[in-house]
Amino acid sequence: MSRPIQAIINHSALTHNLTIVRQYAPDARILAVLKADAYGHGLLNTANALKNVDGFALLELDAAISLRTTGYQQPILLLEGFFSTNELALFEQYQLSSVIHHTEQVAMLSKYKQHRMGVFIKVNTGMNRLGFSPKQLPQIIEELINNQHIKDITLMTHFASADDPSEKASVSRQLQCFETITKKYNYPCSLSNSAAIINYPETHGNWVRPGIMLYGASPFSDKTAADLNLQPVMTLSSKIIAIHDLKVGDKVGYHGLFEAEYPMRIGIAACGYADGYPRHAPTDTPVLINNQRSRLLGRVSMDMLAIDLTGIKNAKPGDSVVLWGEGIPVDEIAKYAGTSSYELLCGLAARVDRKFLKSF
Numbered sequence: 441m442s443r444p445i446q447a448i449i450n451h452s453a454l455t456h457n458l459t460i461v462r463q464y465a466p467d468a469r470i471l472a473v474l475k476a477d478a479y480g481h482g483l484l485n486t487a488n489a490l491k492n493v494d495g496f497a498l499l500e501l502d503a504a505i506s507l508r509t510t511g512y513q514q515p516i517l518l519l520e521g522f523f524s525t526n527e528l529a530l531f532e533q534y535q536l537s538s539v540i541h542h543t544e545q546v547a548m549l550s551k552y553k554q555h556r557m558g559v560f561i562k563v564n565t566g567m568n569r570l571g572f573s574p575k576q577l578p579q580i581i582e583e584l585i586n587n588q589h590i591k592d593i594t595l596m597t598h599f600a601s602a603d604d605p606s607e608k609a610s611v612s613r614q615l616q617c618f619e620t621i622t623k624k625y626n627y628p629c630s631l632s633n634s635a636a637i638i639n640y641p642e643t644h645g646n647w648v649r650p651g652i653m654l655y656g657a658s659p660f661s662d663k664t665a666a667d668l669n670l671q672p673v674m675t676l677s678s679k680i681i682a683i684h685d686l687k688v689g690d691k692v693g694y695h696g697l698f699e700a701e702y703p704m705r706i707g708i709a710a711c712g713y714a715d716g717y718p719r720h721a722p723t724d725t726p727v728l729i730n731n732q733r734s735r736l737l738g739r740v741s742m743d744m745l746a747i748d749l750t751g752i753k754n755a756k757p758g759d760s761v762v763l764w765g766e767g768i769p770v771d772e773i774a775k776y777a778g779t780s781s782y783e784l785l786c787g788l789a790a791r792v793d794r795k796f797l798k799s800f
């Protein structure tokens with residue numbers, strides 16, 4: 441028998457969450473963001489669950505090619521675009537669309553003359569990560585229009601703080617900057633990540649780019665996924681592989697960070713930070729054992745962690761443990777560990793089997 445840890449990926453939760461995106465943004469087309477192996481969920485199975493979406497967006501060229509060779513006909517957008525002229529032949533062969541965010545890319549395009557590529561020109565409206573400054577933009581658009589090989593142009597930007605309700609002013613500054621610079625053109629626009637899709641309908645434009653909400657986690661710290669009617673897609677589960685009875689003063693795990701204050705029973709689960717469980721999760725981080733809530737004890741090891749079995753009747757090796765997902769939101773674990781659901785989901789280790797279930 442293999443190690444009992446697995447990530448169950450719920451196909452119907454993905455399709456449900458896609459319908460929620462459609463409800464929020466009924467007039468926009470949807471680019472499902474599948475970067476980082478679909479936020480750790482597995483690229484091709486996730487794409488299959490979302491197969492009717494209007495397009496896909498990611499950053500990894502090999503993943504984009506495998507979507508195309510699997511047979512998806514929709515636009516596939518590379519969010520950082522291409523990095524060298526060598527890649528342009530692949531963009532051509534597989535009909536991939538590219539974000540253009542840097543003059544180097546414009547220069548490479550003008551040298552490579554064979555094909556007609558869809559481009560999303562990225563405008564830096566204040567995040568200062570990728571994109572042309574509002575001042576540069578007219579010149580860039582001019583150059584790209586003059587390039588016979590550009591098939592169609594979409595204008596895009598990205599918000600730095602759409603997930604923070606106290607940063608409304610930042611979003612409106614970025615939106616206003618974008619509208620001011622783009623209104624003289626008649627190109628389709630793309631601005632919204634999950635947080636903006638939910639909180640800022642005025643940003644929807646022609647293409648929205650949901651990531652985290654498709655996977656059933658909340659982009660907001662003050663709203664749960666359930667508040668947003670999103671369903672968890674990944675459930676990380678494992679089993680108890682050992683049980684110990686502790687006396688008062690007995691310690692648990694590396695450095696004995698947890699010490700029993702009363703006689704208690706603990707279980708050791710086959711899940712550790714080498715599986716992607718956060719090492720910074722402290723004692724009291726919730727876990728489910730046999731569908732009852734309990735808590736983590738002491739320091740998370742590379743391959744194992746300890747669970748309080750107080751109040752869990754008849755617990756024994758082989759009992760099921762849920763680390764996050766159904767019944768225990770990944771956002772909650774992220775909060776305990778001082779990180780985000782994004783990092784936990786896309787940090788799921790390659791050694792954990794993803795098991796795709798059509799219905800849960």
Ligand SMILES: *Cc1c(COP(=O)(O)O)cnc(C)c1O
Nearest residue numbers: 473519598633634649650651652
């Ligand atoms: C990752 C990403 C998204 C998706 O963001 P979520 O917060 O996961 O919805 C959208 N746009 C760009 C440019 C991204 O890099």
